[in-house]
Amino acid sequence: MRTGCYKLFCEDEHQFEWWNHNAIKNLKVEFKRFEDVVVLSLMHPWERDARLLKKALKKGPPQYNVIVEIACTRSSDQLLGARIAYHSLFDRSIEEDIVSNIKGSERKLLVALVRAYRYEGPNVKKDTTRSEAKTLFNAIKNVDTRKVMEDDDVVNILSTRSKPHLKEVYTQYMKLSDKTITEELEVELLLKETIECLCTPQTYFTRVFDTALRDDANEGAKKALTRLIVTQEGGEMKEVAAKFEKQIEERVKGAYKDVLVGVLRKEEK
């Protein structure tokens, strides 16, 4: 068998077949991805999210979007469940850990997002959405005085209001400005992602998929693919994934691809 696998093994002058380190390293990575999908799929969603949060905190700023993703795309009860699981697994509250690990301007926003228990009904007060759109507008105008994500009113709106309410705020904003809120926030990426996850999740998912499937994608971006497919329940991610299915088939390889596509397809039934 070994003699057939040129890529993995090479013969030396003693006719001893060493294995090719690089090729094996790649294999390991591929298997790790496969393992990740399997392990993540089997875990209870609450434990899964708690562990993802912990890992994201450890990895630092490039992974803070995972915290935003979990806090903003899960249902209220799922987020609550993750907080409960976090207590059990790590003997601390997620708020405490965010506060200990993050000292920068994102701290206020992230702590607030993680504590939310949003109302999930459809009732929305239009007057309030109008005034809150104005608040956001003013905060963005004053970005020279202070970062928008450090503005108490902005954090308050984004962390206490229901998603339908925030979607309406997003719409109202467009009456005040010729740009959307997210277009105005290119400089504060985390805040932009927050609003995307809350108001236009499809935009967020599309970007993550796109980045993950590019040629120059880094490990973090590729891991995001696994994470999204395995952890997102519900139609919005699936709709976006459907558009990328062909690319996934082309770029992803081996057992990892099979299990990934399997998870994607399974929930469709």
Add this chain to the structure above:
Amino acid sequence: MATIDAPSQVSFQQDAEILRKACKGWGTDEKAIISVLGHRNAAQRKQIRLAYEELYQEDLVKRLESELSGDFERAVYRWILDPADRDAVLANVAIKKLSPDLHVIVEISCTRSPEELLAVRRAYQARYKHSLEEDVAAHTKGDTRTLLVALVTAFRYDGEEINTRLANSEAKILHDAVEDKKFNHEEVIRILTTRSKMQLMATFNRYSDDHGASITKHLQGDSGDEFLLVLRTAVRCLNDSKKYFEKVLHNSIRRMGTDEDALTRVIVTRAEKDLKDIKELYHKRNSVALEQAVAKDTSGDYKALLLTLLGKED
């Protein structure tokens, strides 16, 4: 320890029948209502409501609301609700006042267990179609708002472990903030709203040890400063909730008039928890039994219900 005396064997149907009889016809038999409901715990009261609904196709709570009035009605209404639902109602009433009763919000968020507080948030959404934090945020501003929203959304770790080094460093941060009247509110809010209760108590103890006076003493000050008042209430509730409740009771039974809202609230919400300990504390601090003070200051069916909840024998 609890004060109410609920028998372990109860026939919910029988109770429902007694209550029905008490409400039918002219007038209401308040004594019967008190003698049943005043001796049932939360789980039993829930079953009675269900039995009543099944037997008479009517909501017992609505029936009682229409039959009763005044302080008695308000007390019965609060007593009969599920604890989480009750807290949701209390919170909403407090927020919606012209001048919100912020201390009630602090009380609920700081004296309930983490799980209980979550249950309150769920109950609040079910009832009012808003999250509790939205409503709190909409009726407050500035640092007060930041503190209250954080208190209400906290899900503290429930464990017993204490990190003494951390207690030490955070006691220092709190002291620095308190000393410097310009207060770094953010740090104080962060500590108070993220640490577990055990950790906070260790921090407060450390504070007293290091500075010879409790942090609550140092927080006394300008009563016009809303943030300071809310902060102080939070510290008092987190540090020693029984002492806090005793004080609320003491203040509610004043010489000139009674604060029935506060009196009802404490008795109804603590009767199944630690009202017995609070009673003992009251007796120690006021040289008179709480039952006596309540009996002197209230009257009629309202008084009868309160005394029953306090554990007085019929």
